[in-house]
Amino acid sequence: MKILRGIPASPGTALARVHHVARELPVVVRTVLPAPDLDREVERLHAALADARTQIQVLVARLSADLGPEGAAILESHLLILEDVLIVDRAVAIVRAQSCNAEAAFHDAVAEVASRLLETQDDYLRERVQDLRDVEDRVLRVLMGLGAGRLAGPAAPSVVAADDLAPSDTAAIGARNVLAFALGDGSRTSHVAILARSLGIPAVVGLGAGVAELLDGELVAVDGDRGEVVLQPDSETVARFRQLSQQQLTVDAKLAHLRDLPAVTPDGRRLGMLVNIEMPVEVEKALACGAEGIGLLRTEYIYFQHQTIPSEAQQLGIYTGIMREMAGRPIVFRTLDVGGDKVQRYLGARKESNPFLGWRGIRFLLANRPLLKAQLRAIYRAAAEGPAQLMFPMITGLEELREARDICRECVAELAAEGLPHDPALEVGIMIETPAAALVADLLAAECDFFSFGTNDLIQYTLAMDRLNSRVAYLYQPVHPAVLRLMRDAVAAAHAAGIRVGICGEMASETRHAEILLGLGLDEVSVHAAQLPKIKQVVRWTTVAEAEGLLADLMTRRTAVDAERLLTDYLTEKKRRRAEAAGVEVPDGA
């Protein structure tokens, strides 16, 4: 048995055989041709380019079917690369000048452009080399008659392993029979990671060279929560993973009956149950889990996917599509939140020495007016179709909120003047994810319509811990007195001003903390769809008095460790009592 460690990119576990997708680059053999054959060689190149074009168009159609029309945009640039004179004309010139075969000429022409891109020192452009290689690979395969069959999806349920998957590879593999992804390269924000999370497929990325040890047909266990892949698992591990998946099925079945029931405590307090969504394809799963609305619609994906700024019309199309699917349920649109760990170089955001304290969230938006206005206009227009709300990220004080709201008013005035349908009364809220915002919550509450806690950042900023630095990861302490005090005071400020307050951070999706959220007096929670039934179950089992009692006890603890211990004891005791009362059989809610 051997354990490979990587980055947990999409939660869940899987036990299955490996389907190894090898990305072997075609080996180019250089041949010298007699002069009379050169015209035919050039024709052969043009024919291959045409075939490659057709292949990409087929992929575009498939991606569109899987992810919606916006999902295919990533491949559109590949079509333009195929007809780039810089590459095509150069390749033709090389064939004629060097009397060589089309394969060698095309390879050389691409290499020249790639080295040009690598010289630019511009991260966005350097990454485009991946797109170039993707196109080169496709054209060479056509020229060599190799076909593209290597990237077919698995025929039986499998763990798909690869060094890296280009966007077009993911499209070719699809999701059928894919139980998990295990990749050598990549980060949480890479294309495959986003796709995996949205489809609920466990994924571990960044495994490094170790991925070569994942041999085709071998049984492996993938733990997407811990970021581990177990090779040659012993019988104990196999049994554990089997049990995990079995448990998952049992719990899902037991929680399914909760879908259409409200999250109401035994003493009558109702909590709004919303979901966090990143991609349009996630809506179906959210509704199946009983979502009453979308509490956080992240819009980064829409930008990331296009690798450029999507137009107002494109955004409007995507947003109204989601609104129709949600059929009258409310949707909170969070404006583009780049920066920090979500640096999108193509948007002009550069690597910073301290990105979490840098040019991100609302700071980026206010500095990019045309981009912000296009998004705001699209959201205001989508809101004409149903209940939508708007939320700004990374607010630290009133200046930012006021400036953002001024731009909102500007957009509304424009839309009215243009006679375009929109909702001028759209509710505008903010994320509470900086200690500053929590501390001046009373001032902010007077000038916005709702709050939503972003606990990942709130904890990181409050406890001054970089959440991407594993050495300080232990400081991720949701029940630290500093965090609880900030949240308690911000909730009080919101309610004093008569506005509602919710939460969309990871803390909301952890059943362990559900009672605390109830005790804090939150009006709604927004969670990962898969967690929604479990959180709902906790709410339906817990009285407000119990939850407030727990919070009060936690707040008497002087250290985070003491508070965690108290919470563990409380939950263990509660689980034991419930088991006793129910006669052992209890869904794993806590």
Add this chain to the structure above:
Amino acid sequence: MISTAATVSDPIGFHLRAAGRIVKLAKTFDAEVTVRFQGRVANAKSIMGLASLAADCGSVVELEIEGPDDAAAAAALVRLIGVDLAHPEVPEG
């Protein structure tokens, strides 16, 4: 031959899609269009060439246009690079 210049109006500079729009427009003219920026040179009919200029928003690129329809090409390209790139593309049809 016409020599002129334009200030890149696209908020994120010559990324792939902006370059794609320039290529599409340039290809509607017979004239050859050369774009220069910080000592780098690109054919305006090449998407990778334009992208590799790495011209940011606000940078001034020089254009050299040579051919039968150079006047029309110059006017159209200066307008696209200097003004229209700031706005989303209007879908065709």
